[in-house]
Amino acid sequence: MSAETPNLMSVAQLAEHYGRAKKTIQNKLTRGWGPxxxxxxxxxxxxxxxxxxxxRFDQRNQRTHKQYLYD
Known part of the structure; x- marks a missing residue:
């Protein structure tokens, strides 16, 4: 691959970021949750x-539905 790879987080790093097990994050990702x-x-x-x-995903999911709609 000739294009430079951007700075990326792995699934393991994502699991550490959210304080969950890697397998839990993998399961959630297969169901459409996550960045x-x-x-x-x-x-x-x-x-x-x-x-x-x-x-961006964290920011979107910190607000309540009401805050998202009316702020």
Missing amino acids: VPVLDPDTGQVLGFRVEEVN
């Missing part, structure tokens, strides 16, 4: 998660 992963364009495998996307 958008960076995929390998050739294989479709998850390469990791951009730190900015993790922060």
Whole structure:
């Protein structure tokens, strides 16, 4: 791959960030929970998660539904 790989968090780092087991995070990710992963364009495998996307996901999910709609 010739393109430079951005600074990515692994699933293990994501699990540490949220204080959960790696397997728990993997299960949640397969159900659609979590930040958008960076995929390998050739294989479709998850390469990791951009730190900015993790922060955006955290910010979106800290507010209540009412705060999200009316703030």
